[in-house]
Amino acid sequence: MTTDSEKQRLTASQAVDRRSLMRLGAAAAGAVALASCAKENPERETREGGGKGGPYDVAVIGAGxxxxxxxxxxxxxxxxxxxxxxxxxxxxRTFTSEFLGRKVELGGSSVHWVQPHVFAEMQRYGFGFDEVPLYNLDASYIMTSDGTVHDVAPAAFDSLYSDAFNKFCANSRSLFPQPYKPFANPDVLKIDDTSAAAHIGTLGLDPLQRAALNSELVLYAGAPTSAFSYASFVKLFALASWDPFTFTDSEKHWHIANGGTAALAKAILDDSKADVRLGTVVKEVEQNDRGVILRTADGHTVEARAAIFTLPTKVYPDINFKPGLSAAKRAFIDNGEMCDGATMYMRVKKNLGNTFTFCDDPNPLNAIQTEEFNDEVGTILKATIGRQSLIDMNDQDAITAELRKIHPGVEVTDIAPYNWVKDPFSKQGWPSYKVGWFKKYKDMAKPENRLFFAGAATADGWHAYIDGAVESGIRACREVTEKLAREDTKNG
Ligand SMILES: Cc1cc2nc3c(=O)[nH]c(=O)nc-3n(C[C@H](O)[C@H](O)[C@H](O)COP(=O)(O)OP(=O)(O)OC[C@H]3O[C@@H](n4cnc5c(N)ncnc54)[C@H](O)[C@@H]3O)c2cc1C
Structure with missing residues (x-):
């Protein structure tokens, strides 16, 4: 019997198209498709960075x-x-792949110029923006939690959603006067036990407004909104200058041009003198007064003076830390995050035009956005799913049935899902804080002697985004540098 994670690995070098999925057979079809960087760039499997080689000052675990x-x-x-x-x-958790001959982003995708860290990287390496259809909709729909679909004219959709969203975020400027210092206003600590669902309940929304807003928030929660930290979402809104148009524009409208997230990541690493070892699973780390010893699944040992861990929170329990991590960090690892989310692409034969649909929880395809439409291709849709466990993303019939509730009779010809929750090296989607745990995210970032911690969930700013990952990498570099430089000064 093949497990889901084995299936993901089995298909590791497949680009996504219907024919290759058919060849893999029904069991593997759509399990996942990774355009393997190792296959495309064999020299990367172990790359000497042209720097000083070992022994190492710093080992960085994770190449997100x-x-x-x-x-x-x-x-x-x-x-x-x-x-x-x-x-x-x-x-x-970014992954540029191919679907029907076009580049698609199966993980982190949307970026924006109000996200300063990722925008700086795009500027540094000469990457522009690709536009995704979002405005000038031909049709828009809202599915309420009971599965009823409402065809709402785009102007009305815009106005009812904006009104609900603005009400939800109304306190953002007073709560987050300095969004990069999230607790500058101590009241944030007091409201950290308020869930997004509880706050929605105070707003006096009509049923369609409630459904649209809850669909949006399920996407950030990756869980029922009753479990999702209201304050953590409002902080993200504050980062977009407390402006609803800018926020929506930042989350759904622009991708990285010229090769996508994969090309930008390659540009960053190509600009580095670090050595790189792909396919290297760290299983154990031991630290003492002189340094860290990392042991890998294939029996190798790497030594360094310090290590930076950049892993998704949910995979930390797979590593044996000696001595163990602090109680505060273990508590955050066990409780702080919860994202069950994922993304998928699909093609339908019919040209549906430029459409946008919100489907409220527990309907599984919470946001469905047209990415491409014309009479030749039909329509390429991207669905973002807050809770992948509500549907089998590999089951094309189930996906078709969901889409037919909105577009009766459509024929889905191809699907490209990626299940990040079943991937053993993420075990979750994007970062999302459980109610009551936003105030503790700094526990995850705190250094523990020679071990340092980065990753998007540790960012002060855009924690659910690529931007937060870059921000955290910059911060961890500063912390390690301070420690090693202090030691070097002390030791003459
Ligand atoms: C479906 C989806 C949609 C998203 N949409 C957006 C979006 O539109 N815009 C946006 O900005 N962000 C989006 N995000 C979020 C964004 O992708 C992430 O916040 C960001 O990429 C996280 O980067 P990271 O470096 O912190 O972690 P990761 O990218 O998860 O990097 C951690 C690395 O550690 C490696 N690793 C794990 N275990 C081990 C081990 N034992 N040994 C060695 N290595 C290990 C992993 O393989 C991985 O490469 C989305 C995420 C998902 C999943």
């Missing part, structure tokens, strides 16, 4: 955006750096 940023910046400061990455590719 947090890890590659930290590795580049540390090596630029003259430290000897090695990156240990479990997957055969870099990019982590």
């Amino acid at each position: 955006y947090a890890g590659i940023t930290a590795a580049r910046d540390l090596a630029a400061k003259g430290w000897r750096v090695v990156v240990l990455e479990a997957r055969p590719r870099i990019g982590g």
Whole structure:
């Protein structure tokens, strides 16, 4: 019997198209499709970075955006750096793949110029923006939680949703006067036990407004909104200058041009003198007064003076830390995050035009956005799913049945799902804080002697985004540099 995670690995070098999925057979079809970076760039499997080689000053665990940023910046400061990455590719929870001959983003995708860290990286390496259809809709729909679909004219959709969203975020400027210092207003600590659902309940919304707003928030929660920290979402809104148009524009309208997230990640790493070892799963880390010893699943040992862990919160329990991590960090790892979310693409034969649909929880396809439409292709849709456990993303019939509730009779010809929750190196979707745990995210970021911690969930700013990952990599580089420089000064 093949497990889901084995299926994901089995298909690791497949680009997504219906024919290859058919060849893999029904069991594997759509399990996942990874365009393997190792296959495309065999030299990357172990890359000597052209720097100083070992012995290493710093080992960076994970080559997502947090890890590659930290590795580049540390090596630029003259430290000897090695990156240990479990997957055969870099990019982590971003993943540019192919679907029917076009590039698609199966993980983190939307970026914006109000996200300063990722925008700076795009500027540094000359990447522009690709526009995704979002405005000038031909049709828009809201499915309420009981499965009833309402065809709401785009102007009315815009107005009812904006009104609900503005009410939800009304306190954002007073709660987050300095969004990068989330607790500048101590009242945030007092409301951290308020869930998004509880706050929605205070707003006096009509049923369609409630359904649209809850669909949006399920997408950030990756869980029922009754479990989701209201304050953590409002902080994200504050980062978009407390402006609803800018916030929506930042989350659904712009992708990275010229090769997407994979190309930007490659540009960052290519600019680094760090050594890189792909397919290297760290299983154990031991630290003492002199340094850290990392042991990998294939029996190798890597030594360094310090290590930066950049892992998704849910995979930390798979690593044996000696001595164990602090109680505060373990509590956050066990309780702080909960995202069951995922993304998928699908093609339908019919040209549906430019459409947008919100489906309220527990309907599974919470936001369905047209990415491409014309008479030749039909329609390419992207669905973002707050709770992948509500549907089998690999079951094309189930996906078709959901879509037919909105577009009766449509024929789905191809699907491209990626289940991040079943991927053993993420075990979750994007970062999302459980109610009551936003105030503790800093526990996850705190250094523990020679171990340092980055990753989007530790960011002060755009924690659910690529931007947060880059921000955290910059911060971890600074912390490690301060520690090693202090030691070097002390030791003459
Ligand atoms: C479906 C989805 C949609 C999203 N949409 C957006 C969006 O539109 N815009 C946006 O900005 N963000 C979005 N995000 C969030 C964004 O992708 C993440 O916040 C960001 O990529 C996280 O980067 P990271 O470096 O912190 O973690 P990761 O990218 O998860 O990197 C961690 C790395 O550690 C590696 N690793 C794990 N275990 C081990 C081990 N034992 N040994 C060695 N290596 C290990 C992993 O393979 C991975 O490469 C989305 C995420 C998902 C999943």
